[in-house]
Amino acid sequence: MKINIPESTLERIVIVGGGFAGLLLAKKLLKANYQVVLIDKNNYHQFQPLFYQVAMAGLEPSSIAFPLRKFFQGSSNVFIRVTEVTAIEYDKKRLQTPLGIVNYNHLVIATGADTNFFGNASLAAKALPMKSVSEALYLRNRILDDYEKTLSITDEAERQGYIDIVIVGGGPTGVEVAGSLAEMRKYILPKDYPEMDCSEIEIILIQSGDQLLKGMSDEAAKKALQFLRKMGVKVILNNRVTAYDGEIVTMKDGTQIRSRKVIWAAGIVGAIFEGFPAEAIGPGNRLKVDNHCQVIGMENVYALGDVALVTGDEKFPEGHPQVAQVAMQMGAYLADAFTRKQKGKAAVAFKYRDLGSMATVGRNKAVVDLPGFKFQGFFAWLVWLFVHLFQLLGVRNKVMVFINWVWNYVTYDQSLRLMIRPFVPKEMKNEE
Numbered sequence: 001m002k003i004n005i006p007e008s009t010l011e012r013i014v015i016v017g018g019g020f021a022g023l024l025l026a027k028k029l030l031k032a033n034y035q036v037v038l039i040d041k042n043n044y045h046q047f048q049p050l051f052y053q054v055a056m057a058g059l060e061p062s063s064i065a066f067p068l069r070k071f072f073q074g075s076s077n078v079f080i081r082v083t084e085v086t087a088i089e090y091d092k093k094r095l096q097t098p099l100g101i102v103n104y105n106h107l108v109i110a111t112g113a114d115t116n117f118f119g120n121a122s123l124a125a126k127a128l129p130m131k132s133v134s135e136a137l138y139l140r141n142r143i144l145d146d147y148e149k150t151l152s153i154t155d156e157a158e159r160q161g162y163i164d165i166v167i168v169g170g171g172p173t174g175v176e177v178a179g180s181l182a183e184m185r186k187y188i189l190p191k192d193y194p195e196m197d198c199s200e201i202e203i204i205l206i207q208s209g210d211q212l213l214k215g216m217s218d219e220a221a222k223k224a225l226q227f228l229r230k231m232g233v234k235v236i237l238n239n240r241v242t243a244y245d246g247e248i249v250t251m252k253d254g255t256q257i258r259s260r261k262v263i264w265a266a267g268i269v270g271a272i273f274e275g276f277p278a279e280a281i282g283p284g285n286r287l288k289v290d291n292h293c294q295v296i297g298m299e300n301v302y303a304l305g306d307v308a309l310v311t312g313d314e315k316f317p318e319g320h321p322q323v324a325q326v327a328m329q330m331g332a333y334l335a336d337a338f339t340r341k342q343k344g345k346a347a348v349a350f351k352y353r354d355l356g357s358m359a360t361v362g363r364n365k366a367v368v369d370l371p372g373f374k375f376q377g378f379f380a381w382l383v384w385l386f387v388h389l390f391q392l393l394g395v396r397n398k399v400m401v402f403i404n405w406v407w408n409y410v411t412y413d414q415s416l417r418l419m420i421r422p423f424v425p426k427e428m429k430n431e432e
């Protein structure tokens, strides 16, 4: 059965994924002579760089998510379908979804990335990822719930397991989470839980390499480490987590840590579905594309953003970094390429323009690497705030986030520490 999408004389571009790459592409094709079908498993776009602030009760999910339909109100050539693509049938130029079959003339895969547990079943089962708004919210509930439970636990070792938090992965996400947990421990928990000795809470960040923020400069890595240690975060370098049973974290050198919460920020893999030939899939489960973003060996199939691995860029032999800037530049590039094609203009190759990278550690503390200019501290933090606010979609979201940030900065507090759990009807509970 085919999904009901109006038939058109225009060629159909199907975009799978309304993230940074797919959404920008669809927006730029608003007035183009194509029929655009945007498919996403969620009906909203998510701003992943601020997930950690939702998890740390600093922002509401609605401030960092934006309904896809709002972008295309009144447009006559963009059709949105909320469903998950499960497979491609390349020879038939169509996709499979639970809602039915979708035919395409041109297909764009912009599905982003999934959490990589490196095949470790115990970690996949028990560690807490942060790759979606729902996972960030779950994490927020778990942290708050565990602090509530702690108050009634008398056994010291058991209590320690509830209050200590382990973060695995010393990239920007791990650093940001560790920093904001340290600030929560310093400014908020002592006020909310006067019965608890907050100095007992350990925040442990584990990184397999010998420095944090791989891919950023040495200065940025050293400064981030210095910031975190000063904030009381225990940073363990050159070690990796090998197992976790929900209570005990075991590391490669045999060290064990008791913690009921292990936040997994250690790796990602391309989010692809079934049907791609083996030769199209590269390291990290990413789709290999040429410098026109076309998947190797698959005519009229393109990949963008985190899921794409551009081959042949000498400056990035292992592919571009999996960050929002790359995804957006690819989305803008492909929109231009489709328009050029229709106008009969010659195709030009994709070239990534590196605008730099940054990470925040906490209040007044961030690290920024711009091409030819590196700085850390208060000014870097202001730049981080401005760039993230600017990138957020929607005026309402920008205003809400700005107000929250100002409020949190002035009061040293956040007002969102509510544990709101999804309602499950009795009937469904019984089925479980």
Ligand SMILES: Cc1cc2nc3c(=O)[nH]c(=O)nc-3n(C[C@H](O)[C@H](O)[C@H](O)COP(=O)(O)OP(=O)(O)OC[C@H]3O[C@@H](n4cnc5c(N)ncnc54)[C@H](O)[C@@H]3O)c2cc1C
Binding pocket: 016, 017, 018, 019, 020, 021, 022, 039, 040, 041, 042, 044, 045, 046, 047, 048, 049, 050, 051, 052, 083, 084, 085, 086, 110, 111, 112, 113, 130, 131, 172, 173, 271, 273, 304, 305, 306, 307, 322, 323, 324, 325, 327
């Ligand atoms: C916690 C976290 C923090 C980050 N911080 C930063 C940062 O500070 N700076 C930075 O530049 N980058 C950051 N990143 C990375 C950045 O978010 C990604 O590089 C960017 O989102 C990639 O864009 P994309 O369009 O490729 O994919 P995404 O933005 O991930 O979008 C993919 C979309 O595809 C949809 N989808 C996936 N599979 C299917 C399917 N089978 N069917 C239908 N829909 C599907 C998803 O629902 C999603 O909407 C962070 C990422 C995370 C997880």
